[in-house]
Amino acid sequence: MAAVTAAIVGGSALLAGAEPGTTTPASGGERERALAAFDRIRDQQADAWYREDSAAFAATFTADGDVVTFNGDHLRTRDGIEEGMRFYFEHYIDHTRLRTVDEHVRFAGPDLAIIVRTGCQLEPKGTECREDSLSRNTNVMVKRQGRWLQQSFQNTRVMELPDPN
Numbered sequence: 001m002a003a004v005t006a007a008i009v010g011g012s013a014l015l016a017g018a019e020p021g022t023t024t025p026a027s028g029g030e031r032e033r034a035l036a037a038f039d040r041i042r043d044q045q046a047d048a049w050y051r052e053d054s055a056a057f058a059a060t061f062t063a064d065g066d067v068v069t070f071n072g073d074h075l076r077t078r079d080g081i082e083e084g085m086r087f088y089f090e091h092y093i094d095h096t097r098l099r100t101v102d103e104h105v106r107f108a109g110p111d112l113a114i115i116v117r118t119g120c121q122l123e124p125k126g127t128e129c130r131e132d133s134l135s136r137n138t139n140v141m142v143k144r145q146g147r148w149l150q151q152s153f154q155n156t157r158v159m160e161l162p163d164p165n
Contacts, residue, residue: 037148052089058082061150068154096121111143134158
């Protein structure tokens with residue numbers, strides 16, 4: 001069964017410093033507000049995923065956003081993300097919840113953050129990751145007109161490499 005795993009529920013944000021020479025949100029209030037916004041976006045997507053609501057899922061992206069799915073499909077623009085996710089929900093994604101296993105947030109500037117998350121799918125009443133659903137994704141977050149949104153989301157299924165021998 002194919003599935004697009006967005007890995008966006010639960011977990012706490014881990015914050016690493018930016019590269020030398022970049023400006024990050026001021027310590028304290030700005031940083032905490034940014035992290036809270038990232039958590040809200042993750043939770044909005046998780047709720048949309050569970051409800052299989054492609055419009056709500058796409059609404060967390062910029063109008064010109066991008067999603068690269070686990071199988072390499074490239075969904076372009078918020079409208080394209082909505083259309084692509086509707087197709088996935090109708091044909092490939094079972095009714096599941098998402099769980100974040102870990103998360104790393106790095107600010108690359110005052111209005112730019114990179115989030116790398118690992119997560120999985122859960123059966124509606126399950127608490128353990130569904131087999132073969134572990135994925136890692138990279139989220140590019142941008143702040144526009146005072147509001148954080150996702151610019152880009154790239155998802156990769158975690159798989160063991162075959163034995164080279």
